[in-house]
Amino acid sequence: MTELLKDKTAIVTGGAKGLGKAIATALDASGARVVVADIDGDGAQQTASQLSHGEGAACDVRDDKQVEELLGWVTQRHGPVDIMVANAGIASVAPIAEMSQAEWRSVLDVNLDGVYSSVRHAGRSMAGNGGGAIITMASITGFAGSPLISHYAAAKAGVISLTRSAAVEWRDHGVRVNAICPGFIGTDLVLDRVPEFESALGVSLNDLIAQKQGRLGTVDDVAPLAVFLASERSRFCSGSAFVVDGGMDAALV
Ligand SMILES: NC(=O)c1ccc[n+]([C@@H]2O[C@H](COP(=O)([O-])OP(=O)(O)OC[C@H]3O[C@@H](n4cnc5c(N)ncnc54)[C@H](O)[C@@H]3O)[C@@H](O)[C@H]2O)c1
Incomplete structure (x- = not known):
């Protein structure tokens, strides 16, 4: 428990489980008040109930109005x-x-329109209130071609681009905007799709991950970066995409 984010109010979309839950937990442990927002309202409440200063909220990020109302409510x-x-x-x-x-x-x-709404409403509020930190969840698939997930990769490339543009637009308003780009992390998003992925690619995902990343990442490999980007420690970072992938993106072979 630290006081790095004491008196700060945070919203984490998709915070009921996986990376969002780990990030909400890490922000909470750093002293922030955290609103866990998720399309799964019960899951959001459950995660929030495990935090020291957490509140849950149902929010579907595909609906711009719901995101606007979430910002207003918080x-x-x-x-x-x-x-x-x-x-x-x-x-x-x-x-x-x-x-x-x-x-x-x-x-x-x-993955793209939902991030647009979250960035837009948060940035507008922050720009009028002395600033803030926005963190988008992109992926290393935003940088490189990936078979079978072209829609996902295109969305993540869009998220990185949106992140950079938002950082430039709000540079003079104290709003920093940065993207996190994880490699393979062991959440439901990946684990639920292993059989489909393996049968379509004809390779073992375990082998692929071992070869490219060394091991499957964990949510706790990523959450500390979100705390850093949320805090004053990253005060000179904006418009950047931070890779957390055990070196996968760096490898040519
Ligand atoms: N797991 C990985 O390997 C990995 C790698 C790179 C990037 N990411 C990104 O990290 C983020 C979190 O993924 P995860 O791996 O924790 O997945 P996850 O499936 O464990 O969790 C995703 C959460 O988002 C919520 N959600 C889904 N649709 C929503 C909507 N319309 N509105 C609000 N909430 C919604 C779900 O209910 C769930 O709680 C995603 O943006 C994902 O693309 C994950």
């Missing part, structure tokens, strides 16, 4: 929001030629 209760972690995301597995437009859209709706 601001009314606690004053201006200082930290937004735009983390909510989904994945599916399909080759481009067989991917329906509905499947393409469903991933873009959450």
Whole structure:
């Protein structure tokens, strides 16, 4: 427990489980008041109940109005929001030629449009209230081609680009915007899709991860970076994409 984020108010979207839950827990342990927002309202409440200063809220980031109302609700209760972690995301597995437009859209709706709404409403509020820190959850797939997840990778590349543009737009308003780009992390998003991925690729995911990353990442490999980016310790960082992948993105072979 530290006081690094004492008196700060944070929102974590997709905070009910996985990376979002770990980040909410780490922000809470650093002294922040954390609103855990998730499409799974019960899950958000459950995660929030495990925090020292947590509150849960149901919010579907695909709905811009719900995100706007979330910002309004939190601001009314606690004053201006200082930290937004735009983390909510989904994945599916399909080759481009067989991917329906509905499947393409469903991933873009959450992973790019949902981040746009979270960044837009948080940044607007922060810019008018002396600043803040926005953290977007991108991925190393935003930098490199990935078979079977073209929609996911395109969304993450878009998130990195949106992050950079938002950082420039709000540079003079004290709003820092940075992206986290994890490699493979052991959450439901990855683990639930192992059989599909393996049968489509014809390789063992364990072997691929061992070869490229050394090991599967854990949520606790990523959460400390979010605390750093949320805090004054990263005061000179903005518009950057921070890779946490055990060296996977650096490798040519
Ligand atoms: N796990 C990985 O290897 C990995 C790697 C790189 C990036 N990421 C990104 O990290 C983020 C979190 O992923 P995770 O691995 O923790 O997944 P997860 O499936 O464990 O958790 C995702 C959370 O997002 C919530 N969510 C889904 N749709 C939502 C919506 N419309 N509105 C609000 N909440 C919604 C889910 O209910 C869930 O609680 C995602 O953006 C994902 O793309 C994950």
